[in-house]
Every structure is written in C-alpha cells, then in structure tokens.
Amino acid sequence: MDRPCLWKDPNAVAISKEESLTSMRDCKHAAHAMIYSFSSKSLFGRIPMQHNILITMRFDGTFGFPGGLINNIEGSESIEDGLNRELREEINLDLRFFMTENEYFRSYLQTLGKGKLVNHFYLKQVSESEFFDIEKRCIDAGDWGTETLGIVRVPVQEKAGYHQKNSPIVNFLRHNFVGNAKQELVEGMIKCDIFSHDEMLKIWKMSGRVK
Numbered sequence: 281m282d283r284p285c286l287w288k289d290p291n292a293v294a295i296s297k298e299e300s301l302t303s304m305r306d307c308k309h310a311a312h313a314m315i316y317s318f319s320s321k322s323l324f325g326r327i328p329m330q331h332n333i334l335i336t337m338r339f340d341g342t343f344g345f346p347g348g349l350i351n352n353i354e355g356s357e358s359i360e361d362g363l364n365r366e367l368r369e370e371i372n373l374d375l376r377f378f379m380t381e382n383e384y385f386r387s388y389l390q391t392l393g394k395g396k397l398v399n400h401f402y403l404k405q406v407s408e409s410e411f412f413d414i415e416k417r418c419i420d421a422g423d424w425g426t427e428t429l430g431i432v433r434v435p436v437q438e439k440a441g442y443h444q445k446n447s448p449i450v451n452f453l454r455h456n457f458v459g460n461a462k463q464e465l466v467e468g469m470i471k472c473d474i475f476s477h478d479e480m481l482k483i484w485k486m487s488g489r490v491k
C-alpha cells in the first residue's frame with residue numbers, strides 16, 4: 281500500500297465522483313474551484329510571479345476556494361450547477377467561465393464531527409487578462425463583504441528559494457484554511473504543474489504543519 285502523502289488531511293479521503301453520487305447521496309455535497317492563470321509580471325522588476333491563483337478570505341477568517349454547498353443533490357441541482365451558483369454569489373463569476381465536467385479534478389470525503397461532507401474540487405485555467413477581469417468583478421458579488429471578505433493571489437514567485445524558510449509559499453501555507461482547502465491547494469498546484477511533487481514535499485516539510 282502507498283504511504284499516505286504528508287499533506288493528506290486525515291479527515292478527508294479521496295472518493296470518486298461516481299461513487300459519491302451513489303453511495304453518499306444522503307450526505308451533504310459541496311464544490312469549490314481553483315481559478316488560475318500564468319503570470320507575466322515580475323516582483324521588483326526581476327522575480328517572475330509565475331502564476332496567479334485565486335483564493336478567498338472567508339467570513340470565518342480562514343482561506344478557502346470559492347464555492348459552497350450543493351442544494352438538493354437528489355433532485356434539481358447538479359454539482360456543476362450548484363458550484364456555478366455559488367461562484368456567481370461569492371465572486372460574481374461571469375458565466376463564460378462557468379465550470380463544466382471538463383474542469384473537474386477530484387473529490388474528497390470529509391469527516392466533520394459526527395457528520396460527513398463530500399467535497400468536489402475543480403481546476404480552471406484562464407488567460408492572464410481573463411484572470412484580471414475575474415478579479416475586478418469580485419467586488420460586485422452579492423456576498424462581497426459578508427461571506428467573501430477578500431480575494432488574494434497565492435504567492436508562488438521566487439521559485440529558486442521556494443522551499444526555504446519564510447519563502448512566500450512556505451509562509452502562505454502556514455495560514456489557516458477551511459476544511460481540506462489546503463490539501464486541495466497543494467494538490468491543485470501539483471496538477472497544474474506550478475510545483476512538482478518533489479518541490480511540494482520540501483515546501484510542505486518547511487511549512488512545518490501536518491494539516
């Protein structure tokens with residue numbers, strides 16, 4: 281059996297979407313999305329910013345991806361419909377960027393006290409100018425200033441020193457994240473080739489947290 285990855289949340293195990301829709305139908309389901317682009321900008325005119333990744337500061341003071349609970353998974357609302365509704369509410373996402381099955385990445389079964397929650401996670405790459413447009417629209421979201429307190433770009437610049445103490449990404453991962461959003465961010469960044477698995481392992485160890 282494979283040894284579990286360091287960044288796997290002990291309270292969240294991988295589950296396939298299909299299985300979650302058959303065996304976990306009675307459970308609550310939620311879906312969140314990581315929207316990202318390449319970046320052409322440089323910090324101080326010399327350090328490439330590499331990528332833009334959008335993440336939100338939530339009402340509860342934690343970082344998390346935009347998205348939320350799906351209404352009535354048994355009936356009217358599909359996972360993508362629910363996700364897109366939440367993306368509209370939380371970040372005013374233009375419908376031309378709405379998520380489809382093509383952006384689906386993976387699902388997790390999360391244990392919350394006595395309850396369980398199935399989390400579906402989506403990854404969407406856009407162009408840099410589209411990313412800027414998406415950011416600009418956020419402050420007009422219905423939930424802006426209440427559920428969504430802000431958006432930030434995850435600092436992934438300075439690749440040479442990425443795993444050193446106090447590197448931007450090492451510092452960022454020390455924040456508090458909701459649910460298993462930190463695991464999603466780490467796995468999303470690997471999937472999108474922002475960091476390799478080996479690079480992420482070093483970053484994770486340096487960030488000094490198990491969860």
Ligand code: GTP
Nearest residue numbers: 310312344345346347348349399458459460461464
């Ligand atoms: P309400 O309006 O309060 O119902 O919120 P919501 O529908 O926007 O749901 P929310 O985004 O808070 O997601 C529901 C649950 O999913 C949260 O209570 C967390 O446990 C979890 N959650 C929130 N954000 C993330 C995220 O980025 N990733 C993961 N895996 N879970 C998250």
Ligand code: MN
Nearest residue numbers: 346347348370
């Ligand atoms: Mn939400």
